[in-house]
Amino acid sequence: MIQQTLQGIIRRLRRWLVWLWQQEGTPGQRARGVAAGVFSGCFPFFGLQTLLGVALASVVRGNHVLAAIGTWISNPITYLPLYWFNYQVGSALLDQGQNEFDLTQLNSQNLWAQGWTFSTRLLLGSSLVGASVALFASCVVYGWLKGPAKTRQRFYRRRSQSKHD
Template identity: 55%
Template structure:
């Protein structure tokens, strides 16, 4: 894979930003979609997080494209820390028992071999962490989305009001 030069990197970032600006829906719908995706991204359902995020966004009347994008809060770089934290939260909520820590992807993928105790703790922790992360992403994301949208509208108004040469 060729190394991307700085101007190409800026161009790609600008492209993603412009795609974000063109997403359809109100700021509330976009924020609900983002919260749905972040919630779903906290679950260890590899390959199904996007489907879950879109389903939750549909129920909450959020933007489904934003939900699909927000599930990438968990990605190959963040799987281990997120799921280890989720497990610890589930362990804390249920109490007792020995603590199983996830050291790498091999131990994470073998959690099913450890039985239902680990699975229940991980899913409970994922539910709690996902709910909190989803609410926080909505509360933080809504004003940011509103600000970006208002700047976009102001910029478009300035372009309409400027004299044509």
């Protein structure tokens, strides 16, 4: 039972990899699409990440479908750890002695100041983390797509065999 489930997951992964290889564009365009999506997915703009990723992919001439998929780096499972990490990175760079919020001192007069402090740290951290992760993801995808032809042939051969099983 477990072995069949594992084989099913591996089969789906192989199909997804073949689908990725068959996407429109050069390896560079596909890698730029993934990078645009991953970069956009690192920002806390819920509901707009996919639109931003596709728009950025248009600017860098990347694959739009892969850009939309790349935004899935942020999802309900990764929201909290990703944005917490982004905030920590921004705080480390902008540390001006006010790293923690004092909610006991929160009133209408300093609400905007604390909101601005939080937002700038989160957006700066999101920019840096997004750029770093996007660069890494695009290098991995590009290297994988430009990899040895034997690797691709092996996946195609396994795919055609699994269809006949």
